[in-house]
Amino acid sequence: MPEETIAQSLIKKGVSRRDFLKLSGLLATAMGLTMAPPVLAAEETTKPLRSARINHAVLEAMETKPRLPVIWLEFQDCAGCSEAITRSNSPTLVDLVLNTLTIEYHETLSAAAGFQVEQAKEDAMQKYAGKYILVVEGSIPLGMEGNYCTIGGRSALDLLNNAASGAAAIIATGNCAAFGGLPKANPNPTEAKGVWDIITDKPVVNIPGCPAIPEVTTGTIANYALFGALPELDSLNRPKTFYGVTVHDRCLRRAFYEAGKFAKSFDDEGAKKGWCLYKLGCKGPTTYNACASIKWDQGLSFPIQSGHPCLGCSEPNFWDGGGFYQGQSAPLDRPGVTAVGAAVVAGAAIGVGNILVNQSKKKAQGGAE
Amino acid sequence: MTWQSILEFARGPFFYAALLIFVGGMVYRLVNVIGLGWSKDRIPTKGSKAAGVVKSFFKAILIWPFIPWVKNTFKRNPLIYIGGGLFHLGLFVVIFLGTPHMLVWKSLLKFGWPTLPLPIVDWLAVAGIVGMLILLINRLIHPVLKLISGPAEYLAWLMVFIPMVTGYMMTHHLWFQYEVLFSLHMLAVDMLLIWIPLSRISHFMFYFFARVIHGQEFGKRGVAL
Numbered sequence: 001m002p003e004e005t006i007a008q009s010l011i012k013k014g015v016s017r018r019d020f021l022k023l024s025g026l027l028a029t030a031m032g033l034t035m036a037p038p039v040l041a042a043e044e045t046t047k048p049l050r051s052a053r054i055n056h057a058v059l060e061a062m063e064t065k066p067r068l069p070v071i072w073l074e075f076q077d078c079a080g081c082s083e084a085i086t087r088s089n090s091p092t093l094v095d096l097v098l099n100t101l102t103i104e105y106h107e108t109l110s111a112a113a114g115f116q117v118e119q120a121k122e123d124a125m126q127k128y129a130g131k132y133i134l135v136v137e138g139s140i141p142l143g144m145e146g147n148y149c150t151i152g153g154r155s156a157l158d159l160l161n162n163a164a165s166g167a168a169a170i171i172a173t174g175n176c177a178a179f180g181g182l183p184k185a186n187p188n189p190t191e192a193k194g195v196w197d198i199i200t201d202k203p204v205v206n207i208p209g210c211p212a213i214p215e216v217t218t219g220t221i222a223n224y225a226l227f228g229a230l231p232e233l234d235s236l237n238r239p240k241t242f243y244g245v246t247v248h249d250r251c252l253r254r255a256f257y258e259a260g261k262f263a264k265s266f267d268d269e270g271a272k273k274g275w276c277l278y279k280l281g282c283k284g285p286t287t288y289n290a291c292a293s294i295k296w297d298q299g300l301s302f303p304i305q306s307g308h309p310c311l312g313c314s315e316p317n318f319w320d321g322g323g324f325y326q327g328q329s330a331p332l333d334r335p336g337v338t339a340v341g342a343a344v345v346a347g348a349a350i351g352v353g354n355i356l357v358n359q360s361k362k363k364a365q366g367g368a369e
Numbered sequence: 370m371t372w373q374s375i376l377e378f379a380r381g382p383f384f385y386a387a388l389l390i391f392v393g394g395m396v397y398r399l400v401n402v403i404g405l406g407w408s409k410d411r412i413p414t415k416g417s418k419a420a421g422v423v424k425s426f427f428k429a430i431l432i433w434p435f436i437p438w439v440k441n442t443f444k445r446n447p448l449i450y451i452g453g454g455l456f457h458l459g460l461f462v463v464i465f466l467g468t469p470h471m472l473v474w475k476s477l478l479k480f481g482w483p484t485l486p487l488p489i490v491d492w493l494a495v496a497g498i499v500g501m502l503i504l505l506i507n508r509l510i511h512p513v514l515k516l517i518s519g520p521a522e523y524l525a526w527l528m529v530f531i532p533m534v535t536g537y538m539m540t541h542h543l544w545f546q547y548e549v550l551f552s553l554h555m556l557a558v559d560m561l562l563i564w565i566p567l568s569r570i571s572h573f574m575f576y577f578f579a580r581v582i583h584g585q586e587f588g589k590r591g592v593a594l
Contacts, residue, residue, distance in 0.1 A: 332377065
C-alpha cells in the first residue's frame with residue numbers, strides 16, 4: 001500500500017500524535033538536517049532553518065509522502081550490514097525504515113524463501129517500477145562471467161542490472177557494495193566491483209563502512225523517502241552529512257594526539273589511560289565517517305573509544321592500505337634487503353663505470369680536467 | 370582516477386621506486402666522489418687527526434649555532450645564517466621528531482624512538498617554512514645571489530618547499546580534503562627523493578664527509594679552528 005502516507009501507517013499502528021511529533025524531531029536530527037538543500041527546498045526559503053522549522057519540514061513530509069518501497073539485494077557480503085541494522089537498537093530511525101517503509105525483498109530478513117520470494121521480488125519490481133529504492137549489500141563479481149555469485153540460478157551482475165533498471169535510486173551499503181570491500185582485496189580472485197563501477201545511469205549513494213553505520217543507511221533512505229531527493233554527496237558519492245569530516249576530527253582521543261601522548265602497545269600505561277592510538281596504526285586521520293559522532297549501539301561506543309585503532313573501513317581499498325597496526329603515515333610497501341642491496345650495487349656499478357670512462361677520457365685528453 | 374588511488378600510488382609503488390632510486394643514486398654519487406682520489410699525505414702530522422674531526426663536528430653542531438655572531442659568515446650575511454638555520458632546524462625536528470615521520474622510519478627500519486608533542490614540532494615547521502621564504506626573497510633581491518641563481522636553485526627550493534607546506538596544511542586540515550594533501554605531500558616527497566642524488570641537496574650526506582676531511586686536515590696541521 002504505497003499510497004498510504006507514513007503518518008497514516010504509524011497512526012494505524014497505534015503511535016500517538018505526541019510520539020509522532022517526537023519521532024519527526026528525532027528523525028530530523030538523525031538525518032543531520034540543518035541547512036540541507038531538500039529541507040530548504042521543502043520550505044521554499046533560502047533562510048537557514050531553525051530547529052523547529054526543520055522539525056516541521058520533516059513532519060509535513062511524513063504526513064504527505066507515501067511509504068517508500070525498498071528492495072534489498074545481497075551479493076558477495078557477510079550480511080554484516082543487515083546485522084548491524086537489525087541490532088542497532090535504535091528505537092526511532094531504524095524502526096521506521098524496517099517497519100514503516102516497506103522492505104519488499106530482503107534475503108536474510110524475509111521469512112519466506114525459494115521461488116516464491118523471488119517471484120514476490122519480481123512482482124514488487126513491476127508494481128513499483130521507477131519508484132523503489134534499491135539497497136545493495138556486497139560486491140559484484142565479474143570474473144568467470146559473473147558465476148562466482150549466483151542466486152536462484154542468476155548471476156549477481158544480472159540481478160543487479162535487472163533491479164537497477166527500475167530503481168529510483170540505488171544505495172550501496174557497506175564497503176563491499178560501495179568500493180568492492182573485502183572481496184576486492186588483492187589479488188581480487190572474483191574480480192569484484194562496487195555498484196557504482198557497474199551502474200552508471202542511476203544515482204548511486206555509497207554508504208561505506210564495515211559494516212555501514214545503520215543510522216547512516218537508514219538516514220539516507222529516510223532522506224529520500226521524505227524529501228524525494230538524495231542528500232548532498234562528496235566525490236566518492238558518500239553523503240556529506242555523515243562523511244564530511246574525518247574520524248580523527250571528532251575523536252575523543254584527539255587531545256592526546258595533539259599533546260603527543262600515545263599508547264605504544266595495547267597493554268601499556270598509555271593504553272590504560274586512554275591515550276591516542278595513532279602509533280598503533282589508527283587510520284582516523286584519513287578516514288571519513290561518522291563513527292566518532294553517531295557511534296554504535298545507541299551511541300554507546302565505537303572502536304577507538306573501546307581501545308582499538310580505526311581500520312579506515314569507509315575508505316576504498318582499505319584492506320590493501322597498509323597493515324592495520326602499522327602507522328597511518330607509513331609507506332604501503334617496504335623495500336627488502338635484496339631490493340636495497342640491488343639499488344646499492346647498481347649505484348656503485350654505474351659510479352665505478354663512470355669513473356673508468358672519465359679516467360680513460362682523461363688519458364686520451366692528456367690529463368686535462 | 371580518484372585521490373585515493375593517487376595516494377595509494379604515491380605511498381606504494383612510487384615511494385618504493387623513489388626510495389631505491391634515492392639509495393642507488395646516493396651510492397653512485399659517493400662512489401664518484403671517492404673515485405676522485407686522495408692526494409698522498411707527505412707531510413708529517415703535527416696534531417691528532419681524529420681529535421681534529423671530533424672538534425670540527427663538536428663546534429659545528431653544538432657551539433657555532435648558539436653563538437653565531439662570533440663568526441664572520443654571520444656578520445656578513447645574518448639573514449642567510451638565520452634563515453638557513455631556522456630551515457635546517459625545523460626540517461630536522463619535523464623529519465625525525467614528528468610522530469607521523471617517526472612512524473615512517475619505524476616501518477622502514479623496524480625500530481622507533483620517542484617524539485615531540487605536536488605544538489613544538491608545529492612551531493618549528495612554521496619556523497622552517499618562514500626560513501625558506503626569507504631565503505627565497507633574499508635570493509630574488511640580493512644583487513649577487515640573483516646573478517648566480519639559475520633554474521636548478523629555484524627548483525631545489527620548490528622541491529623542498531612543497532613537501533613542507535603540504536605537510537603543514539595536512540596537519541591543520543587546511544582548505545583541501547586530507548587525502549588530497551596527503552597525496553600531494555607524498556608525490557612531492559617521492560619526487561624529492563629522486564631529485565636529491567641528482568642535485569645539490571645531496572649535501573646532507575657530503576656535509577659529513579667535508580667535515581671529516583677538513584677536521585682531519587686541521588687536526589693534522591695542529592691549527593685551532
